[in-house]
Amino acid sequence: MENDAETEKEKKNKNNKVIVGSIICTLLVIYLGMATYFRTHFYFGTEINCVNVSAKTIKEAAKQMTSQMESYKLSLKEKSGKTEQITSTEINLKLSSNDEFKRLKDKQGSFNWIFGALDSKNSKLKANIIYSNKLLQEKINNLSCLDSKNIIEPKNPSFKYSSTGYVVLNEVNGNKIDKDVLYKNIVNALSTGTTTLNLDSTNCYLKPKYTVKSKxxxxxxxxxxxxxxxxxxxxxxxxxxxxxxxxxxxxxxxxxxxxxxxxxxxxxxxxxxxxxxxxxxxxxxxFVTTSGNTISIGGGxxxxxxxxxxxxxxxxxxxxxxxxxxxxxxxxxTAASHSSDDIGNTYVEIDMVNQHLWFYKKGSLVTQGDVVTGNMSLNTSTPAGVYRLKYKERNATLKGEGYASPVNFWMPFNGGIGIHDASWRSSFGGNIYLTSGSHGCVNAPYYLAQTLYNNIDAGTPVVCYY
Missing domain, CATH: 3.10.20.800 (Ubiquitin-like (UB roll))
Structure with missing residues (x-):
């Protein structure tokens, strides 16, 4: 009995070994068969420019990639929701050559097919492509999203004034594209075979430098x-x-x-x-004159x-x-007053028709007397207007073309025109000024010039009128 049991056990073990051997042989045959197959075919999981070329020969992969290139379209998804496309035919897009496919297959070999999909280095290929950069640039330049009529500039937050102070208005993101960034992203998409490019998520749009939350x-x-x-x-x-x-x-x-x-x-x-x-x-x-008339006077x-x-x-x-x-x-x-009568109550008044001068100080008459003003017949008449006394000087010499006249009291108010004593005159007033007047100055008797000099200050208004 025991011998029969051992014989049965040995028989069973022998059968198991036969089965295992058969399985191993079968797997070996499959492995070698697949290895032979993958000697000319790409491993499972092989991608060229994101296109699956699993189990394809080099020739088949090249044909598939060529077809893929011919039908390739890159969709540009814009912020507005609009989509524009760049097609391969518009830019003469094609593969550089098929040599890279052969090099990829040579790297894969044939015996590592089981783990080929896990080896990204030898299962993923970024094949070189060529295109017309001139045509690509022209296509980009003609995109609707780059048309100036469609562009909204990005703007920083703005500020609006109100009765309670300023409020901040939100920034404007706009839709203006950074052309350089767009170009780089398009070139990258072409080289990887990407078919959709979201312009917003790839940072193609220019953004405001600041937002409402910026410090x-x-x-x-x-x-x-x-x-x-x-x-x-x-x-x-x-x-x-x-x-x-x-x-x-x-x-x-x-x-x-x-x-x-x-x-x-x-x-x-x-x-x-x-x-x-x-x-x-x-x-x-x-101006109300000493005679009581109200006159309008400008200039000076x-x-x-x-x-x-x-x-x-x-x-x-x-x-x-x-x-x-x-x-x-x-x-x-400055002047004497901000009222409509800015002359105030301290001033010199010269009536050049009646050839008379008055000097008022704080509303009181200090002195008055006849004078001789500029010669009318020689066009050296004393200009009308309201002037300010520039300064006063004792013992000055007045010089002009053809004359040099020493005076005791000199009080200029209009450039080289001023009030002074005139010892060379024996009479004043009347119509002397019409034909024998001065070079433009106001000639005064000694007493009048002296009293005026002793009481007047620089800046005092001098009112001259006809």
Whole structure:
């Protein structure tokens, strides 16, 4: 019995060995058969430019890739939802050569076919392609997304003024494309066989440098609000002009460098117009003469004159520092009063028709007397207008073409024209000025010139009229 059992066991083991051997032989035959097959065919999982060429011969793969190239289309998906295409025929797209296929197959060999799909180095090929760069550039240039009529420029956040301060408006992303980035992405897509290129996700669009969440945006808003919080109150006598946020905001811009700047053109135009309402040099005034007549008189250099350039710089500094100040403007020249009669009650009055001079100080007549003004017949008449006394000088010599006249009291008010004593004259007033007048100065008797000199100060208005 025992011998029969052993015989049965040995028989069974023998059969098992036969089965295992048969399986091994079968697998070996399959392996060798597949190895023979893959000697001329690509391994499973082989891709050329993302195209599956598994189990294809070099010739078959080349044919498939050629067909693939001929039908190739690259779809450009744009932000607007529109899609544009670049086809292979438009740019003469083709494979460089088939030699790379043979080199890939040689690297694969034939016996490693089982693990071929796992060997990405020898199962993936990025084959060289060629195309007309000129045609590609032309195609890109003609894309609708690059047409200037369709482009919306990206913009940084903007700032809007309101009665409660500035609010930030969202940035504009726009749809303007960075042409260089687009070109690089298209070339990469062509070389890899990619058929769809999303322009947004591949960063082809230019973006604003700043957003509403940028730290710089917050800084800009704070600066703007600081500026419009300023309040500069100009005083002109009993009148006032207020410069506050309602005006300042119109002078502020955020430039291309995202910096707060003043629009100096608008600011200067506004301030010069405002100042002109209070500047009186050369303007026509109503003047009540000693005889009681009200005359209109213009010209001359007396009056208020604001140093606009310097004051505007001061104004900008006040605004930048967020100041609240009350001040006068910066003057080049002042007058006696900001009222409509800026001459005040201290002045020299010269009636050139009646050849008479009066000098009033603080409303009281100090002196008066007949004078001789410029010679009418020689066109050297004394100009009408309201002037300011420039200075006064004792013992001066007046020089001109063909003369040099020493005087005791010299008080110029209009260039080389002034009031002075004239010892060479024995009489004054009347019609002397018509034919025997001065070179333009006001000739006065000694007593009149002396009294005037002793009581007048530089800057005093001198009113000359006919």
């Amino acid at each position: 710089k945006t917050s800084e800009i808003k704070n600066i703007l609000n600081k500026y419009v919080s300023s309040k500069i109150i100009y005083t002109f006598g009993d009148k006032k002009e207020v410069i506050d946020g309602s005006k300042i905001n119109k002078w502020l811009n955020v430039d291309d460098n995202y910096e707060v700047v003043f629009d100096n053109s608008i600011l200067t135009k506004y301030m010069r117009k405002l100042f002109s309402n209070y500047e009186t040099i050369g303007k026509t005034r109503n 250099d007396y009056g208020w004159d604001i140093n606009s350039s310097e004051d505007i710089q001061k104004l900008i500094d006040d605004i930048k520092n967020g100041r609240t100040v009350t001040r006068e403007p910066i003057y080049l020249q």
